[in-house]
Amino acid sequence: MIRKVCVIGWPIAHSRSPLIHNYWIKLHGIEDAVYERLAVRPEDLNETLRSLGDWGFIGANVTVPHKEAVFAALMRHDAVAARLKAVNTVVTTAQGLEGRNTDGYGFIANLKDRARFWRAADGPAVLVGAGGAARAVAAALETEGAPEIRIVNRTHARAVALAADLKLKAARVFDWDEMGEALAGANLLVNTTTLGMKGERDLDIDLAPLPEAALVTDIVYTPLETGLLKLARVRGNPVVDGLGMLLHQAVPGFEAWFGLRPRVTAELRALVLADMGIFEGN
Template sequence: MTDDSHAKPPAQIPLAGVIGMPVAHSRSPQLHGYWLRQYGIRGHYVPLPVMPEHLAEVLRILPRAGFVGVNVTIPHKEAVLALADVVTDRAALIGAANTLIFRADGKIHADNTDGYGFIANLRQNAPDWQPDAGPAALIGAGGAARAVVASLLDSGVKELRITNRTRIRSEQIKAEFGARLVVYDWAQAGNMLDNATTVVNATSLGMQGKQALRIPLDALNPDALVTDLVYTPLMTPFLTDAQSRGCRIVDGLGMLLHQAVPGFERWFGTRPEVNDDTRRAVLE
């Protein structure tokens, strides 16, 4: 008999997933599963439904079970900041994290890649987009909107107009992000589109099962780039209306795809490409 007491243990198969409640609707397992197959990587990415009261305990246990990291979705994106050992500047600025890395030293590293995904989607699908060409107009003031604000300001937008059904949330974002933001009342949302060269819907209005986004687009500049963070349906009524007025449009699916790139690279060691095949794989 051979003495295998000094044999190397089998290499751990890296595990990752998405934590949320609910999480069954998430397309992230489809996306990461496609990339794992595409690049021939031995790894798994799974949905992890976790109640808020169990979040801290689950995050402590997952690394011991072979998890290298997770994506974070509603309702945990703010709560994980308090549970992380290291928080990136952009996650701290946005006040939420969507990507956790379980480091070899036992520390939890929290980042927010939503803003990266938002800008990468625009750059890929509207390569001649110029963020400093004119004012940007943002509808919504939730967590996703905060990521959009940070990324637009970082990209060089000189004036960012923002409106929300609850005005105080817009005011809070202005207080944190500064003088380049201009707050509009919800009743005046149509007016803020005047001369705007970038227009973003960061609300869930227009999503399947939600109310429509009812903002008059009469003042919309036909040269504007219009994008919607909603991707179910891909062509929201907001995008359809903007396109009929001559605007270039970018749907929200690309943001989901691009925001996943940095996490996948950190967890599995390969930087994945976002292309037409990726889109098809997620839409199947």
């Protein structure tokens, strides 16, 4: 019997999760498994979740726009998903389907992998944006020991709501015109918005107040080097692109489904980049 896993979204054709997981399935010689895409309209989501087992699926990943809706539909969640009120990984347990969230894990693991000198506890972190990605990143940074999380967002009330809903112990909210104050003395700058993504305008901010030793990262990975990352690199800041977050967030789910903990390697990164038409070092 084939053990099937899928990624659920609408649309879903763009997802690279099948490329990642099927690479690991082949690498580990798991002959009775396959990972597929499953296009699910929002109005069909609940019926799809009820039917996963009948269709032979032992688990799933969840992408936009379903993360919050899957959280609401499931009765069981891990602690991270319960805090974020969003699910990106569904695991079959003896008690039924359980929703988990590995986005924050993927974010932190990417930084540790690509910038091994970096420590969250070394100084304040600045988050640009206050959407779903910002929630996952903020919670992960607090867990990792960041002494202060500075949230900069164009809508002040939304940033305040994020900090309150997550019960962040050391959060400060800054208005957009206070960006310079937020950047001063920071250890990390994270763009959690879609600004800089292919088809979107760049995140246009003055990095002058940011210490040159501060790490700059972006959750966007198309393009691999966003305008923000290029600006930071040129002025001398260490930078980490967003692709590793996608790769690392996949690790805990694969382990839960198949009992093997895969590794994010240079070969896997090159495989996904090639699918994007990017060949590093050329």
